[in-house]
Amino acid sequence: MGTYVEDDVSAKTKMSPYVEDFMAELKAKNPAEPEFHQAVFEVAESVSIVLDRHPEYRAARILERMVEPERTIIFRVPWVDDRGEVRVNRGFRIEMNSAIGPYKGGLRLHPSVNLGILKFLAFEQVFKNSLTTLPMGGGKGGSDFDPKGKSNNEIMRFCHAFMSELFRHIGPDTDVPAGDIGVGGREIGYLFGMYKKLRNEFTGVLTGKGLNWGGSLVRPEATGYGSVYFAAEMLSTRNQTLQGKTCLVSGSGNVAQYTVEKILQLGGKVVTLSDSNGYIYDEQGIDQKKLAFIMDLKNVRRGRIAEYADKFKGAVFTPTKAGMDFNPLWDHKADCAFPSATQNEINAKDAANLLKNGVFVVSEGSNMPTTIGGVSLFLEKGILYGPGKAANAGGVATSGLEMSQNSQRLSWSREEVDQKLHGIMKRIHATCVEMSARFGTPGNYVNGANIGGFLKVADAMMDQGVV
Numbered sequence: 001m002g003t004y005v006e007d008d009v010s011a012k013t014k015m016s017p018y019v020e021d022f023m024a025e026l027k028a029k030n031p032a033e034p035e036f037h038q039a040v041f042e043v044a045e046s047v048s049i050v051l052d053r054h055p056e057y058r059a060a061r062i063l064e065r066m067v068e069p070e071r072t073i074i075f076r077v078p079w080v081d082d083r084g085e086v087r088v089n090r091g092f093r094i095e096m097n098s099a100i101g102p103y104k105g106g107l108r109l110h111p112s113v114n115l116g117i118l119k120f121l122a123f124e125q126v127f128k129n130s131l132t133t134l135p136m137g138g139g140k141g142g143s144d145f146d147p148k149g150k151s152n153n154e155i156m157r158f159c160h161a162f163m164s165e166l167f168r169h170i171g172p173d174t175d176v177p178a179g180d181i182g183v184g185g186r187e188i189g190y191l192f193g194m195y196k197k198l199r200n201e202f203t204g205v206l207t208g209k210g211l212n213w214g215g216s217l218v219r220p221e222a223t224g225y226g227s228v229y230f231a232a233e234m235l236s237t238r239n240q241t242l243q244g245k246t247c248l249v250s251g252s253g254n255v256a257q258y259t260v261e262k263i264l265q266l267g268g269k270v271v272t273l274s275d276s277n278g279y280i281y282d283e284q285g286i287d288q289k290k291l292a293f294i295m296d297l298k299n300v301r302r303g304r305i306a307e308y309a310d311k312f313k314g315a316v317f318t319p320t321k322a323g324m325d326f327n328p329l330w331d332h333k334a335d336c337a338f339p340s341a342t343q344n345e346i347n348a349k350d351a352a353n354l355l356k357n358g359v360f361v362v363s364e365g366s367n368m369p370t371t372i373g374g375v376s377l378f379l380e381k382g383i384l385y386g387p388g389k390a391a392n393a394g395g396v397a398t399s400g401l402e403m404s405q406n407s408q409r410l411s412w413s414r415e416e417v418d419q420k421l422h423g424i425m426k427r428i429h430a431t432c433v434e435m436s437a438r439f440g441t442p443g444n445y446v447n448g449a450n451i452g453g454f455l456k457v458a459d460a461m462m463d464q465g466v467v
């Protein structure tokens with residue numbers, strides 16, 4: 001998978017002088033954080049249109065304040081593995097912006113985690129949470145701990161050690177973490193258990209909890225379902241539906257699994273899934289029975305996607321390696337693409353392959369899966385391109401619904417939560433459409449999402465003064 005490439009930007013985009021100066025200062029102040037530069041650049045480009053019309057935001061240095069985390073917490077996480085050896089990881093929590101509510105955003109456990117990656121994710125989260133219309137600020141955290149190959153006891157010891165520091169900094173009205181890559185229901189359970197013990201209180205301090213201890217129905221499904229609802233909304237602007245559409249999905253974790261489930265419910269056909277070792281292509285389509293196999297493989301047996309091709313005749317597994325300059329998963333005939341693995345998984349070459357193969361809908365389940373060069377190509381061709389901060393906001397939106405249920409000590413039914421999620425995704429889509437048109441770029445969901453997310457936070461910051 002690629003990272004942010006300078007050439008990607010300069011070759012495709014002519015920056016305005018304001019954005020050029022702003023980015024130069026950001027890079028000087030935050031060196032060696034390419035993903036953070038990439039995420040900020042995309043927002044700055046969109047928001048510069050707003051700043052031209054509203055110089056009061058520029059005078060109040062709103063964007064300059066938004067790129068500076070309100071607080072960055074970095075801590076040591078020592079734990080003992082099954083052989084009795086001491087291990088040391090690094091833990092992080094970035095509390096980015098609390099103008100419209102308590103910090104909210106996931107925890108990622110993956111060896112690639114570093115400060116720059118978490119700052120990009122926390123920055124994106126601020127805009128995403130604003131778009132949901134719920135009162136949530138933005139944050140993100142995690143560790144460079146690698147859960148792969150670890151026993152259940154090792155996962156528990158690590159999560160307990162991680163929370164034995166994090167508990168000081170979070171709380172139901174301060175900062176409410178959730179899951180992300182490497183953090184699912186099991187990890188949230190261990191984290192919650194240690195928080196409860198240390199604080200001696202049972203509160204909704206984490207979301208993604210188990211159903212019988214404060215969790216919400218539909219939270220596990222929400223990001224994937226939301227991304228497909230968003231794609232359906234985009235398709236409806238061209239009087240089309242997902243019925244009969246061929247879809248490429250990457251990843252095979254939480255977001256990918258429920259993306260497949262919802263596509264199947266809406267009559268689409270899914271032909272790919274992946275993990276970090278490679279991808280499977282199943283020309284006949286991944287049906288509900290095959291999806292059940294994947295859920296067991298990934299969530300219970302914690303195996304590799306290659307096993308799918310051993311199990312189902314006709315499916316082909318193709319290995320992929322880090323450092324390849326394109327991903328063959330994106331080089332198949334299809335109508336829609338749902339990247340649902342990780343950042344920068346679609347570069348300019350992959351974007352060109354998708355377009356060549358007929359893809360005209362891209363709904364981003366993962367965060368910032370497309371490089372700047374790839375995004376430029378999608379926008380240039382005018383396809384239905386839903387950026388992650390809009391398309392995958394269903395997860396955090398349902399976390400917001402979990403918080404509401406916790407504070408009212410109520411549990412809503414599956415239908416009730418799903419209906420609210422669907423309504424929120426429709427409203428996010430409508431905001432993107434409205435904002436992109438209001439600021440002179442109709443149909444550009446990138447500008448629509450960035451501007452829609454920015455305005456609410458910017459106005460709250462203006463109201464609250466220089467803090």
Ligand code: NDP
Pocket residue numbers: 001110112179180181182183184223251252253254255256274275276277340341342343365366367392393395396
């Ligand atoms: P999971 O850990 O459940 O699954 C991640 C999947 O992506 C796995 O198949 C994993 O393969 C693959 N993957 C991760 N990193 C890489 C990499 N560097 N190269 C190749 N494949 C990789 O995570 P989620 O499904 O929760 O998250 C997926 C994406 O969705 C992330 O970008 C996340 O930030 C985003 N997201 C998640 C939300 C949520 O509610 N969970 C909400 C909004 C966005 P392997 O097992 O081999 O590592």
